[in-house]
Amino acid sequence: MIAFEHVGKRYGGRFEALANLDFRVRRGEMVFLTGHSGAGKSSLLRLLMRLERPSRGRILVAGHDIDRLHHSQVPFYRRQIGVVFQDHQLLFDRSIYHNVALPLEIQGAEPREAARRVRAALDKVGLLHREKALPIELSGGEQQRVGIARAVVNKPSLLLADEPTGNLDPQLSADIMRLFEDFHRIGTTVMIASHDLALIARLRHRTLRLSEGRLVADEEAS
């Protein structure tokens, strides 16, 4: 599903955020990405979303070199990836329902079908009863779950999450990780960047460890 081939990323020409990354992720796999703050986890995910382009090497997703996508194709590429952002990226002037419906609206989905899918996604994250609320009326953890619902509402084949449990209590973090495992179980490829080493260790999935932009460990699930 994902192949990094000797990928490097420099910001501003000299600072090397990522260096010589070389790994593959199989379709349907669930992978954790860890490392100290500033190790390059977000940078790696941004490369995958094609928000940044690699300074060297190639990134293949589903067999396509994403660096060669024409810029008019990039939106269509992004629609196939569900992303949970470190800072939620919700729209604060829209209800929860309309936030989750946004990817479907962008794709021009039929409203009745869209409504069905939005409700299903909200139900999955346990927020169906809050669909009319505004994001501001929700707690941080609830907002994070809205972000997850939005990421999965159009059934992406690849799900990326950047610190989805950032500042949540352990119980909630475990719940959210269980959600990702559910998507993994139905065949979605999942990649999660996280600091929470204790939680990662308990979940037993493949873990990529970054340090100063280099891949220092690639541990298969035990």
Place this chain on the structure above:
Amino acid sequence: MSRDTSTRRGARAQRPSSGGRWRGWLRHHRAMALDSARRLLRHSLSSLLTMLAIAIALVLPAGLWLTLDGARLLDAELDESATLTVYLQERVGDAEAGRIVEALAAHDGVADTRLITADEGMAEFQQALGLEDALARLPGNPLPASVVIRPDDPSPAAVKRLAGGLEDMAGVEEVRLDLAWLERLGQLAELGRRVGLGLAVLFGLGVLLVVGNTVRLAVENRRQEIEVVTLIGATHAFVRRPFLYSGAWYGLGGGALACLLLTLGGNWLATPIAALAASYGAGFTLPGLGFAGSAILLGCSTLLGWLGAWIAVSRHLAQIRPR
């Protein structure tokens, strides 16, 4: 492996058919047209001010155009009255004059003739100038007989050619044509047209700037939203759409206000213009916009609003990069 195929099937199933995509596209257009109208209404005062600025920019060139349109009608009326006056030699008597008139009437390009004998000429002159007393004291009638000719073709060039031909005829002293002021009027009209066109271009640019600036602020206000939808796969066209609609609404509103202002202004000026024209013996009225004129004005203003928004959004989108 079985997991793989199910994912792929899932991915394929979510792609809408081309008919569905087309319907989705139309749906988004409708939604954005309504949504942008609603946004404009929510800030009705500032929207109204923007539209008023557009209207004011449109009223001047459109008003000038209407005036020129009126002048062209007047022009046609004046062409009708383009005449030549053929002065006969002083020695020509009334009988000979009759023969000359017949010869003139038979000349190519002459539509109509009217003889004014020396006496009639004197009488007309006295009446027109109110100088009965002074002229009565003259020893004889100093005026020659004359023939007023209406040409077939009233264009200045044809009239000039006709005059050249008539001048060589026997018994003709001089041919006078009142072309100078007709030509001057034509030049004035041409000048007006050019000024009008220049103003239209300049003020059209003004409309672009007004809409562009308003839309630029709107884009700035919705920056976060633009970033988010770009992150989750919105195309530039999708992001642009609501702003293009608000630009078009501004243009349409401004155009409608301009139509209103032009109608009100036309009514306000109608009475003095009619009085002024009457004093010159002309039937000049300022023509109204009419249905076609209003439609053209509304169409142009809507298009300008749309274009202004397009320029502003495109310039801005290039700068907005999602974090």
